[in-house]
Structures are given as C-alpha cells and as structure tokens.
Amino acid sequence: MRTLCASTLIGEFFVIGFAGLVAMKDPDLTQATVWTVCGVAMFLSVVLCGMITRPGGVQLGWALQIALIASGFVVPVMFFLGAVFAGLWWCSVHYGRKIDDAKARWAAAQEAAEAASAAPGSA
Template structure:
C-alpha cells in the first residue's frame, strides 16, 4: 500500500506545483499567497510519503484530496484533477491493502513450506 500511496502523492506534488503556476495569473491572488499555500501542500505530499505507516496519515491524505478538489474554485481544472487524484488515492489504499494481505499470505505459505522441508530432512 505504501508504494502506491507514495506514487500518488508524488504525482500530486507535481500537479500542485503546476496549479500554482496557473493560479499566479488569477487577479485576486497574490504570488505570496499562491506559493505559501502550494508550498505547504507540496511539502505535505512529500512528508506524507514517509509517514504513510503512521496512524492518521491516510486521514491527512484524504484531507489533502479534499483540498485539491476545493482548489478548483481558484483553478478550474483542479476540480477535475482533484477528483482524479482522490480516485487514485482510494485505489492506492484499497488495492494496496489487498496486495499487502496477499504478500503476507504468500510469506506465511513459504515459511510453512520451509518448515515442512526442514522436518522432512530431519526425519
């Protein structure tokens, strides 16, 4: 799950940066405001990549997804991209957990087979 979620967050990092470039042309937003908000969001993406195994990290990721959708009020394309990334975030969590379960099951089976071989050799 961690790899899929981190990949989604890195993609968001770049999208947020490009959205900041577009938002700079908005007449009601100052450059300082745009880059403060974008910088915080981009830093959050990178920090979350390293904290995905900690409690609450996935919730913070969902808050980030919601913020991306809401940012569409200033940069219209972000409505679309925010929904796309929210879907990717859901898929990364959902299918990532399934992959983790399958990996654990496979590791347990391999361990059991190794123990069976060791017992067979002893006998």
C-alpha cells in the same frame, strides 16, 4: 500500499506545483499567498509518502485530496484533477491493502513450507 500511495502523492506534488503556476495569473492573489499555500500542500504530499503506514497517514492523505478538490475554486480545472487524484488515492489505498494482504499470506506460506522441510524426520 506504501508504493501505490507514494506514487499518487508524488504525482500530486507536480500537479499542485503546476496549479500554482496557473493560480499566479489570478490578479486577486499575491505570489506569496499562492506559493505559501502550494508550498505547504507540496511539502505535505512529500511528507505523507513516508507517513502512509503510520496511524493517521491515510486520513491525512484524504484531507489532502479534499483540499486538492477545493482548490478548484481558485483554479477550476482542479475540480476535475482533484477528483481524478481522489479516485487514484482510493485505488492506491484499497488495492494496496489487498496487495499487502496477499504478500503476507505468501510470506506465511513460504515460512510454513520452509519449517516443514527443515523439521526433523522429513527427509
């Protein structure tokens, strides 16, 4: 799960940065406001890459997805991109957990096979 989620978050890092460049064209927003908000979101996306497997990591990821969609009120195309990344986030979490379960089952089967072959009298 960690690899899939981290890949999604790194993609979001770049999208947030590009959205910040687009938001700079809004005359109602200052540079400081745009880059403070984008900087916090970009920092959070990178930090979350290492927090995915910790308690609350996935929930923080969902909060970032909601914020990304809500950023569409400033940069309208972010409604679409935020929804795409929310879908990618769901897939990363859902299928990542399935992959982790399959890896755990495979590792347990390997251990059982090694234990059976190493048992005395199994020659």
